[in-house]
Structure formats: C-alpha cells, structure tokens
Amino acid sequence: MTTTFKFSRRTAIASLGALAAIGPGAVLAQGAATRPISVRLGYQKSSTLIAVLKVQGTLEKQLAPLNATLSWHEFTSGLPLLEALNLDNLDISADVADTVPVFAQAAGADLTFLAQEAPSPAAQAIVVREDSPIKTVADLKGKKIGFAKAAGVHYLLIAALDKAGLSFRDIEPAYLTPADGRAAFEKGAIDAWVVWDPFLSAAQRQSKVRVLADGAGIASYQRYYLARSKFAKARPDVLRVVYAELEKTGKWVKQNPKEAAALLSPVWGLDAATIEQANNRRSYAVRPVVAEGLGEQQRIADAFFSEKLLPRKINALDVALFKPGA
Missing domain, CATH: 3.40.190.10 (Periplasmic binding protein-like II)
Structure with missing residues (x-):
C-alpha cells in the first residue's frame, strides 16, 4: 500500500521554520547517525580501558542505537597504530603514549585528539x-x-x-x-x-x-586516544559514546582493582596480582584534551627534534581537539 502525504503551504512553512531553528548541523548529524557504519578501532595489548570494554562488550551495546558496529584491530606498538589511522585503515585509536602523536604530526598525519589520560x-x-x-x-x-x-x-x-x-x-x-x-x-x-x-x-x-x-619529575607519561579527523567531523556522535565509556571505565578500574585485574588476567596472560600492581600505577583518569595541557607534548617534540629523531620541528598545538560536551 502506498501512502500519499499532502502538505499545505502553511505546513511546509512551519516545517522549514522548525528545521531552521534546529540548525543544519543537527539535521546532517541526525542523517549521518542513521546510516549504517562499521567503526574500526585499533588498540595495543596494554590498552587497559579498551581491553575492559572489549571483554564486556560495552561499546558494541552503546553504539548499536547509532547503527554502528565495531571491528577490533590489535597492534604491537603505538606508531604503526597511528600510521594505520592516518592511512584510513582505522577510525579510532585506543591510548598511545604521549610521544607517538608527535611522530605522527611530524609525518603530516591529520588526526584529532579524542581524550587524554592524566599522568602516570x-x-x-x-x-x-x-x-x-x-x-x-x-x-x-x-x-x-x-x-x-x-x-x-x-x-x-x-x-x-x-x-x-x-x-x-x-x-x-x-x-x-x-x-x-x-x-x-x-x-x-x-x-x-x-x-x-x-x-x-x-x-x-x-x-x-x-x-x-x-618518570617521576622528568616524564609524566600521559596517554592519548585519537581519531581520524575526517571521521571525527563526520561522526562526533560515535566519539561522544566512546569518550563517555572510556571515562566510566577508567573510574571503574580504579574503584574495583581486584575485579578489573581478574577480568584482564586471561586477556593479557598475566596473573591478577601483576595486573593489579600495574593498574595501581596508572591514573586511568580520562579527560578532554585542551590546548593548555599540551605543554609537555611540545617538550617531547623539541627533545626528539634536537636528537634528530624527527624530520622537522613541529608545533604541538597544531592539532584538532575533540570537545566531548559540544
């Protein structure tokens, strides 16, 4: 059966007014959220919060209402992970050490900083x-x-x-x-x-x-979560979900050290006591990345450039920052 909708001139004007009030960005975002999408997430074995979310299946559940599925891709270290992100083989990167984005920046990667873990x-x-x-x-x-x-x-x-x-x-x-x-x-x-x-x-x-x-007094060791800038612009709704779940999971790991260690033990192939010791030394405090907090990134970049390990000098502030509350 075909249903025909008839719009009067008054209805059409009212509808256009409503769309104008909402704004074009909201309309586009709503349309993007209804399209099926496969989100490619890269991680390392030491990506604690992502490992917890993977075992619990939390991200899949939270992304389902956005018509988004998730695929997982493991890497042995952070640099090839961000290279894959830059080459459009991934959409989101789990936490990498504060040094890795510096190398990616020097290579001209167009990446967005999604979140940061406080120093450890x-x-x-x-x-x-x-x-x-x-x-x-x-x-x-x-x-x-x-x-x-x-x-x-x-x-x-x-x-x-x-x-x-x-x-x-x-x-x-x-x-x-x-x-x-x-x-x-x-x-x-x-x-x-x-x-x-x-x-x-x-x-x-x-x-x-x-x-x-x-690292006490010399290297604070902040870990960063990143996304392809093109993906970040197209699907901020997905990034908001990922950010929220990372923040919640970080708090859960710190508040439930024994449960978290027991959950990660078979994943990492380590005994729970070792994992608990490791987790005690990590902050897991997930927070937004702000320009004022990138000072050490510049010191890292300058140190690597001074040792001729970077091909060019970079400005650590020359990056895109995701705003989870926007």
Missing part, C-alpha cells in the same frame, strides 16, 4: 638486572639499551639521560617490542631495558630486576 609517571621505567654493575643513569654511557621506538619510554630515556648529563648519542639504542625486549634483557643481549606497564610489573614480579629511574 611511575608506570614506565628504566630497569637493569639485579646483579648489573650499572648503578645510576650516568652509568648507561656506551651501553646497549632496549626499548620500543617512539613509545613513551623513548622520551623517558632521553629525558633521564639529559638529566644525567648525557645525550641519546651516548648510548647504543636497540629498538625492540616489549616481548622482544624482555627476551633480549633476560638473555643479557642488552644492558638495560626501558618498558611500561603491564610489562614492567611482569618483569619486576617474574625476574630479578632493579629500577634505575621512572
């Missing part, structure tokens, strides 16, 4: 074997040090060396994923290892290690 300086550290003759950061001169390139630990190492009167050129870098780094560390193939939680806690609990320095 103790959640990454430089470690040596317990019987190592290395006693201070200054003793790292000429030594081979393993760490993941462009990760937060990369900047921690640079900042720690600088504080000890050394430069990055005074050490021999070995760019290794956390898994490869631990294997090299335990075999004695590297003299020191710079790593973040939960890998740091696992090493502390399962191997004989000693912490030379963590």
